[in-house]
Amino acid sequence: MITQIIIPNEIQEKIIAHCLKNYPKEACGILAGKGGQAEIIYPLINISENPELCYLIDAKEQLKVFKEIRAKSLEITAIYHSHTHTEAYPSAKDLELAFYPDSFYVIVTLADKNKPKIRAFKIIEGKIKELNIKEKETNG
């Protein structure tokens, strides 16, 4: 059973930097890797009409990234986005649009911009399970 996602510190920093850069708009992107370990970050454009409260990844960009990930024989490890005013926990809309049960959902909160927090979840059939984020593979 998967109990953790591995996101190297360098990638965590890039996620947070992307989210801060887009503030007060929500940022979004994809992490690619293998076996629950993120190796590559794809910061994407939020095309939502209401980007300060929601995110939507452009389908064309999504298709391009998916093909690139497949060409590298990697998987979609996680989909990340930021919450700029609320905690890093899946909203009702996040649950409604969680169509990738094999991937992790990583959420960054910028409710306190000076202390961004990053959390990871599995969302399967509307059920949320939080998982630990590790910087490197461990036995625990």
Place this chain on the structure above:
Amino acid sequence: MAKIVVNGKNEELEKSVSLSELLKLKNIRPEVVTIELNDSIVERKDYAVTIVKDGDRLELVYFMGGGENG
């Protein structure tokens, strides 16, 4: 028989079907996906009239969205 490739994986259909029928076979709601057929995105209004034929390559992706207040 129609041999197609969906998201890089080979699949076989008993016969040519429309994109609408294909989504039904896969139990996927059309309003939550984007479909690319042979490198061109198909508009949702055309799903019912677009036929998937032998040798076609499809990319089928679910929307990625959400946010703190949807």
